[in-house]
Amino acid sequence: MVLLLARRLTQAALILLGVAAITFVLLYALPADPAVLLAGRNATPQTVANIRHQLGLDLPLPVQFWNYIVHLLQGDLGRSFNQKTAVAPLILARLPATLTLMAAGIAIEVMIGLTLGVIAAVRRDGAIDRLVMTLSFVGVSTPQFLVALLLLYVFAATLGWFPMSGYGTPAHLVLPAFTLGILGAGWYARIVRSAMIDVLGQDYVRTAHAKGVPAARVVLRHALPNALLPVIAMIGIDIGQFMSGAVVVEAVFGWPGIGQLAWQAIQQVDIPIIMGVTLVSALAIVLGNLLADLIAPFIDPRIRAG
Amino acid sequence: MSPGSLLRGVARRPVLALALAVIIGVFACALLAPLLAPYAPDDQMFDGLSLDGAPLPPSAQFLLGTDTLGRDLLSRLIYGARTSLLIGLVANGTAVMIGLAVGVIAGYFSGLLGGVLMRFTDLMTAFPALLLAIVLAALLKPSLWIVAMVIAMVNWVQVARIGYTETRSLAERDFILAERAMGAGNLRILTRHILPHLVPTAIVWGTLGIATTVLLEATLSFLGIGVQPPQPSWGNIVFESQSYFQSAPWLVFFPGAAILATALSFNLVGDALRDLIDPTQRGRD
Amino acid sequence: MTAPVLSVEGLCVDARTPQGARRVLHDVSFALNAGETLCLAGESGSGKSVTSLAIMRLLAKSSLRVAAGAIKLGGQDLLALPESAMRRLRGGDVAMIFQEPMTSLNPVMSIGAQLTEAIRIHQGAQDAPARARDMLDAVRITDPARRLAQFPHELSGGMRQRVMIAMALSCRPRVLIADEPTTALDVTVQAQILTLMRELKGEFGTSIILITHDMGVVAEMADRVAILQGGRIIEQAGVVPLFTAPREDYTRTLLAAVPRLGARAGEDGPPRVTTISPPTPPPGESPVLFVRDLAVTYRAHGKWFGGGSALKAVDNVSFELRRGRTLGLVGESGSGKSTTGKAVLGLIPFAGEVALDGVPIAGLSTREMRPLRRKAQMIFQDPYASLDPRMPVAAAIAEPLAIHGIGTASERRERAAELLRRVGLSPDHGSRYPHEFSGGQRQRICIARALALEPRLIVADESVAALDVSVRARVLDLMLELQETMGLAYLFISHDMAVIERMCHDVAVMRAGRIVEAGSRRAVFEAPADAYTRELMAAVPVPDPTRRPGVPLIPE
């Protein structure tokens, strides 16, 4: 197990290196020249060349990449072109907000999704089932922006239950987390329903009934764990999606997360920030997936982790 | 099953019949757009805007209202069906297929091959799709096929992870051991005995994915790699208009409803097809 | 006489099929008195399991439905009871042991969790873990404390069955329905379990419905016997009258077909069933299966950093099997029989030397194994688990042919139909799915599948255990016939000594992963050298209710 963990961590490091390399190459492929953008409208070619040189953008790509990696290994993510300050603090400052929103969003979508999915599976082909299935489609078919604004209008602007914007208190978290949760719940509901229907038809569920286990317990204790594997995998995926992808929700609710930073950096071709955000979210994703893979054998002991 | 009994089977399920009708309708729109649309999709009509430049609500002249440039929304939706169908079916379908293939292979060959594939999947998950999109936008001539390709490249990853987990669990079951004992090759086990079990998953992703990819297309087009204005797609109509949801709700509602109805219909038909192919799965998702 | 504890009146059950309802139980009626053991015996697929599930109200809702009748428990009609009330009865008042142990245990819950749950629910006991361990002790599982933390897939088939029994007995039910409870058990344990059930009955007045195809068990356990055939009860009588004076022809066949241990004393091989003279293998020919120093180690899964402990399931096993011969592998549950069977076909990693038809298989790739697979087939211990639930059985039977590219699609279909017929099923069963069959029927499907390729070696793991005697006799004859005509070799794993006696040339007795005694069947059976072998022989039930061990007959 320890060996396995060590191996997976090495792999994780390699993945990060791979991500860094690809990102680097892609950024180079961009025709937009950060120096030109920085130099601004009034710049002379001299200024542009100057800035390019200062940023080291005139070095050959492999050299730049090598320099980047060397700095990275010293824990240095470089300095933002646009903000003229170290990247690491910019990302770190936003990390707690991102992680909070991610955790809350995933918790809510899993909770809603599991509940609806299980109910739909138990009442399969009934009216509730149809309703849940239709709702799950409504959920995934609605753009984030709309849901976020709608929630904001109703619960913050009109009812005044929650603050419209900001970060810091649990009250601030509710609406953004629910936006993510409502939108993602459809996936979970579907996946859980599908897996649960399979499981509920298994012999061991019949055994549980035969033992006189209360219906709710049969569903929750006997059937649900057997249907959890895809859910775990899905959570691993969502970590990635929310890490830098909650741009819209962050924007609507003024949530100071990494998504906004990433979005701006991409617009401004602020390469060090893009690299930094990419690496941090890659790290989160890799760790998330690693965790999912490590948890899987505990949920289904038939899977050998070795 | 004969075509006759099939028809009768459909007729007995009105919801299914409705779903089929929606799908046929959408295909008809895509194929016959010039015949069906009341106006040209990119005609910015003078009387399509109010005097201070506001879009017009549905009326007898413009059945679904007009957009912020004074174009007929209905006509744009009809033409938009082409783009959106292609994205929803081809791009999403490809993503699901690649994802299943990778997931199943990685889950089944848990050794080196599986490890490498899954790490590759991790790498792709960790890689910012947006960046890829922007780079492609800058390098390539925007086209629908490129969006389709990017969507496929981005979305397969998720399907792969789910497929991988399910396969790992399946591969430990006795009947797979039995297949091996009979001498079944890996290919056969994968295609005949593991893939069929993933059909429900494929249906979930394939149909829920229709809605999400249609919306994703809009984001990618916004970044410049997909269809460019004035070519309509359902996604970009919603996307462009979402901030107008209060001042011109019809601009968001109708394309949104089109996406929802199409995705839902494909799901219903997908379920029905699966029941037909695999009766043990009746009622499963 | 007091009112019966449980009575079934005019029970009819329909199966839902695409062609409409098919009746699988016709007007079944019987009564179970307090402290009585009623045996349901009969053909495989005759409706025994369906009857018991109907009593529990656990018929698969999507495919089976009670069409008529009443089931009364102490005057209460179970069929009219609300689900919540029924639930309280289940497990506590009426408990059930299911036929297929692998699929009946929850794969993601530890044995301990599954056992204590029942105890907690019905008795609210604080000491549930301790009682769970006691129950495991009671069903004679080795190392019960460790088993509590294990998961079903880590146990042998017999152990799983014992866990099922422990679970059902843990709450001392008023009525116990046991569907083939000892099918997968070796005879010594079977004897212990039967004794346990008898004790339970004596101690708590539990009434038992025992479903079994083993007339030996019937004779040993039953007070009364009901014989089912084709979904009908054709005969119902006290055990002694039934054995001594059966009324129905079918009952008579059933009794006549019971193999009795010692029936073939003094003879070397199995009986001849054809007139073809078996080919004598040339002396230099390499054995079909050659095994030397085989060892298999399972790595039990440990906690994250704890590391797993290793279990040597098979150790130092050597034997060889020649063309046209049958080697019987017997031994207590968990002794490593199935593991050996899987290892010699290269299905699980092993150490040591294994050669199939002279070709060493260690380290062969899937592709290299393929030609060998055609020559060697396996019938798995758990038939349900080894069938793809999403494949119609005809396709499953034709599967090996398709894999090896034999024949056209229609030829394969024909062959599948033919094989179905030969194992006593009707070819139009072919379009059904595994879950629509009875346990015995599934077993026959697996046998048919193994025979499809006409291999040279079959590893048969408890492959006739779930078959009623008449069908079993037919299947065994079929296997013998194939051996005589084609020189098939069998590695025959069974707990049923009578079957071993009938089928085998040689016998190896396993215990704790090692072979403790091996030799010709005659030598081992007639002069067992090892103490354990002797114990095995003694524990075989005798199909004669008047020669019941221990417990005296309860007078009617």
Added chain:
Amino acid sequence: QAQGGDIVVTYKDDIATLDPAIGYDWQNWSIIKSLFSRLMDYTPGTPDLVPSLAESFTVSPDGLTYTFKLRKGVKFSNGRVVVPADVKYSIERAVDPKTQGPGAGFFGAIAGFDDFAAGKATGLAGIETPDTETVVFKLSRPDATFLHVLAINFASIVPKEAVEAAAGDFGKKPVGSGTFVLKDWVIGQKLVFARNPDYFVKGVPHIDSFTIEIGQEPLVALLRLQKGEVDIAGDGIPPAKFLEISKSPDAKDLIVDGQQLHTGYVTLNTKIKPFDNVKVRQALNMAINKERLVRIVNGRATPANQPLPPAMPGYDTAYKGYAYDVAKAKALLKEAGYADGFSTVLYSTNTDPQPRIAQAIQQDLAAVGVKAEIKALAQSNVIAAGGTEGEAPMIWSGGMAWIADFPDPSNFYGPILGCAGAVQGGWNWSWYCNEDLQKRAVAADSMSDPSKSAERVEAWKKIFVDVMADAPWIPVFNERRVVAKSKRMGGEPNIYVDPTRVINYDAIFVKP
């Protein structure tokens, strides 16, 4: 005007930096203006230059020497008095290549600039500090805009010790002598500015503090503004909300609407066929229905016919430009040999309403037979395409259009219409270079004698009219800036849409 009040301003994007030598976007532009002071400044709401940190100044007759007397006793917020050496240090810092500042080029007229910029000197020889209150600038050529240059942000005065103490992070820890000081900066969330109690003009500023909340979606900011949570929505009113707000009864309290020094235009790349043909360029100038474009932006603009905006000195009110005339446009195209039109590409940024405007232009072009394919991209990609030779035939400038750095016509020529900008990475996206006009532009900028300023303006007026004869642009409209503010905020529109600093934090106030 009332004193006091704490107000909240919102922006969507991060404040990149508050370093005056670096900051060059329209968000930090107005903040930097208030954090620091410069030798020169403008009367709030006008383009009129006034001395600020300088008490007085003199210009030599040849226009090559500027002598400034500093105000006495002005203190940086760290408590130290501002001395002439700070002026020299600050401007050298803005020019120093190590600073990577985008504003270096503005100071090109100072003697010694070329050596310093090329790294051959360690400072600007042209700046002298003869005593404790005097700064002298020696120019290498006359520069009529020099006083404006000393009023732009890059000429802000900073204390050397604070820059050095910040160790490269001055942009996050600014110290100046402006009207406000930075009190708190929570990354990604907000910046708090408090009034500078020691500011050298009494009674300025009016508000006690302002907080900038960032990461705020404009639509939501507006909603918060209507609820009174926000005082100024910095990103303005999104198109989707404009009509609703402007028609609401509160509109006059919530909206301020002002002219800015801005023109929206379409560049016609003179190096790409067929735009190398002046007739084609003129024809297209006649093909665009600007009235309709104005309607699409809900009337928030006025049609334009020349590069300069009306508020800019040098705007020619007599010039009528190319009138909208489809028939004439077609005729011209036919003359140029494009009777059947041609195909081309029109670039635009991708944020509403720019793609819509591009589509409207596209439709107008289609009417004269020109098939323009639209490429709506992120701003950085459009800028990249514009600055690459032979890449972008037409660019709709909306969203990144030119807003003057200072209110002088020269600022509308050099980088965007002059030869210097027609280079790789430049901003002259028409790649238009008329040597004759270039010479006249240089000449006009040399007329630094204040008495000749009217003549100079006249010269510029002609230059721009002549530019239009070559038609490298289609001037489309002059967009007005619309700012949303809460009801309690007071002040004329021109301090919310100040021509030189957008929001003038020094001048706005909270109504009592």
